Amino acid sequence: MSAKKQRQSLLDWVDERANIKPFMNEMLYHRVPKIVNPLDFLGLATLFVFINQMVTGMFLAMFYQASSQTAYQSIQYIMEKVPLGWVIRDLHYWGANAMVVLVAAHMLRGFYVGAYKKPREITWITGVVLLFIVILFAFTGYLLPWDQQSYWATMVGTWMPFYAPFVGIYIAYLARGGAYISGLTLTRFYSIHMLVLPALLLVFFGIHFAMVLKNQMLVVEEAERKPKGTKGLVTFYPYTVFQMTMLIVVVAMVLLILALSQHAPLLAPADPLNKAHYNPVPLWFFFSIYQLLKYIPSALDPLGIIGLPTIAVIALVALPFFDKNPRREPRHRPWAMSISGVTVAAVLLLTYLGAANQGISPSGPGPVAVVAKPSFTRDIEPIFQAHCAVCHSGSNAQMGLDLTSYASIQKLAITKGSTYEQTILWQKLTGKLQPQMPLGGPYLSKDTIQTIANWIAEGAPNN
Numbered sequence: 206m207s208a209k210k211q212r213q214s215l216l217d218w219v220d221e222r223a224n225i226k227p228f229m230n231e232m233l234y235h236r237v238p239k240i241v242n243p244l245d246f247l248g249l250a251t252l253f254v255f256i257n258q259m260v261t262g263m264f265l266a267m268f269y270q271a272s273s274q275t276a277y278q279s280i281q282y283i284m285e286k287v288p289l290g291w292v293i294r295d296l297h298y299w300g301a302n303a304m305v306v307l308v309a310a311h312m313l314r315g316f317y318v319g320a321y322k323k324p325r326e327i328t329w330i331t332g333v334v335l336l337f338i339v340i341l342f343a344f345t346g347y348l349l350p351w352d353q354q355s356y357w358a359t360m361v362g363t364w365m366p367f368y369a370p371f372v373g374i375y376i377a378y379l380a381r382g383g384a385y386i387s388g389l390t391l392t393r394f395y396s397i398h399m400l401v402l403p404a405l406l407l408v409f410f411g412i413h414f415a416m417v418l419k420n421q422m423l424v425v426e427e428a429e430r431k432p433k434g435t436k437g438l439v440t441f442y443p444y445t446v447f448q449m450t451m452l453i454v455v456v457a458m459v460l461l462i463l464a465l466s467q468h469a470p471l472l473a474p475a476d477p478l479n480k481a482h483y484n485p486v487p488l489w490f491f492f493s494i495y496q497l498l499k500y501i502p503s504a505l506d507p508l509g510i511i512g513l514p515t516i517a518v519i520a521l522v523a524l525p526f527f528d529k530n531p532r533r534e535p536r537h538r539p540w541a542m543s544i545s546g547v548t549v550a551a552v553l554l555l556t557y558l559g560a561a562n563q564g565i566s567p568s569g570p571g572p573v574a575v576v577a578k579p580s581f582t583r584d585i586e587p588i589f590q591a592h593c594a595v596c597h598s599g600s601n602a603q604m605g606l607d608l609t610s611y612a613s614i615q616k617l618a619i620t621k622g623s624t625y626e627q628t629i630l631w632q633k634l635t636g637k638l639q640p641q642m643p644l645g646g647p648y649l650s651k652d653t654i655q656t657i658a659n660w661i662a663e664g665a666p667n668n
């Protein structure tokens with residue numbers, strides 16, 4: 206029997222039992238309008254990269270060991286000893302970055318063509334949820350190599366919740382599994398990365414995709430509305446299937462080229478004592494937020510860290526409901542286009558500036574007003590209790606430094622020369638002496654630091 210005949214009879218065998226032929230014919234040979242704009246394939250590109258993440262992730266999980274003692278060595282082992290292990294890790298790393306970029310681009314495209322409007326609201330909202338799931342994937346995955354970069358980026362990222370009113374500190378402690386990043390953080394991030402997020406993603410992607418099938422893609426619907434003869438119909442197979450295959454080949458090539466040309470970073474192992482004075486850098490998609498914080502007064506930091514992202518989420522979810530303009534053509538949506546254009550340009554610019562200048566300088570919560578003549582017990586001691594005691598007290602005294610007594614705080618506040626700028630305390634709080642304290646943030650607000658400076662200038666009295 207020839208190969209073709211064999212295939213035929215296998216198909217017949219399955220068809221006799223599963224009756225797949227009508228379905229296959231309908232799927233493969235139905236006539237669809239030509240899709241000519243590559244941007245309409247961004248969703249498919251995202252899906253393909255996600256499949257790359259699943260497959261490479263499964264292989265990585267065979268060798269990765271999620272504990273603070275072994276994580277770093279297991280990544281080293283993958284990079285150096287496992288055959289092709291480095292390609293798998295690099296593909297996973299570049300795929301993760303590509304996911305964030307592709308989902309954002311897919312979303313912008315959907316916004317531009319008005320694909321969030323009725324009847325596609327559910328598609329849009331599940332898309333917004335998927336964007337956040339992808340960001341959480343990247344954020345939790347970043348910690349797993351347990352190098353300096355992972356450790357300190359996670360320290361920076363997990364203190365963002367500190368700024369949320371009332372519940373902030375609980376959320377931050379819940380995320381960290383304690384006051385700062387430890388093996389507990391690693392195991393919970395791994396579990397979220399491997400189990401929780403994939404489950405959530407499958408649910409929301411299932412709804413997202415079902416809604417796309419139900420309502421058709423917008424380009425397809427628009428082409429169908431054109432008069433007969435101008436629609437440019439093709440059969441799904443082979444025309445569209447060929448396009449999809451080409452797209453997947455291109456995306457796979459780009460990932461492979463990135464993976465082969467630039468390794469995923471692996472710095473020195475995470476060191477909670479930061480003896481080498483590594484300067485924390487946030488994840489790149491937080492650059493815009495951190496850059497913005499450099500321009501606004503520290504009293505407004507909570508607005509930048511919690512307020513704006515919250516507004517952005519609400520705006521994205523609510524978009525289909527408050528934008529009732531039925532027109533989809535960009536030229537008939539001047540408001541939607543200008544507001545989104547300015548927002549996107551601002552985020553891109555801030556990300557660029559943030560990348561060029563990666564240091565973080567946001568400051569933490571603290572008294573809003575400067576106290577001119579501070580009292581130690583009323584104004585100064587509480588600051589140290591709130592911001593330093595977790596790491597500098599009792600058995601947990603980092604560097605043997607217990608900052609719960611007047612004597613030890615005063616020792617740091619003694620002016621060697623004549624000004625408070627020369628004290629170790631001021632230099633550690635402002636970052637003149639690295640690493641800045643409180644280690645990993647949230648750093649003290651400028652006003653809090655000024656209050657401490659005033660107290661030092663008064664001669665650091667025990668009043």
Ligand code: HEC
Binds near residue numbers: 630640
């Ligand atoms: C998350 C834990 C943590 C917190 C919170 C923290 N520190 Fe530290 N601190 C450390 C560690 C770890 C070191 C040693 C790291 C290094 O020098 O690289 C250190 C070092 C220091 C040093 C330098 C000591 C020396 O001998 O070099 C000073 C001064 C200091 N901290 C002051 C403070 C002050 C003041 C606060 C509160 C505003 C604070 N720290 C909050 C962990 C912390």
